[in-house]
Every structure is written in C-alpha cells, then in structure tokens.
Amino acid sequence: xxxxxxxxxxxxxxxxxxxxxxxxxxxxxxxxxxxxxxxxxxxxxxxxxxxxxxxxxxxxxxxxxxxxxx
Numbered sequence: 622x623x624x625x626x627x628x629x630x631x632x633x634x635x636x637x638x639x640x641x642x643x644x645x646x647x648x649x650x651x652x653x654x655x656x657x658x659x660x661x662x663x664x665x666x667x668x669x670x671x672x673x674x675x676x677x678x679x680x681x682x683x684x685x686x687x688x689x690x691x
Contacts, residue, residue, distance in 0.1 A: 631637075
C-alpha cells in the first residue's frame, strides 16, 4: 500500500491548514473568554442577590403574634 504513488497535494495546502488552525484557535479563545465572562457575570449577579435578599437570615416566626407593651 505504501509502495504506490502518492496522490497529488495542492501547493497551498500548508497555508490553508495554518489559516484554518489559526481561525479555530481564535474561535476557541473567544468562546473561552465569553464563558469566563458569563461565569463572572453569574457570580456578580449571585453576590448582589445574596446581599439584597440575605438568604442566611432566619425569617421571623409567624406562629405567635409579637408581644408588645409588656
């Protein structure tokens, strides 16, 4: 199989492959940056929500009315 003639290869194959590889790297880099930006935005949004809502504070009990005037 290796003893047969090799198929013809276009002269600009290396250039096209390098351009395509660079394009793929740019797309991956952009996608990675967008995902990091989305993650940072989600973290900031969660932090703002947590500061405003304070989910760690125990809600007041609604079983008995408040004692006033004692």
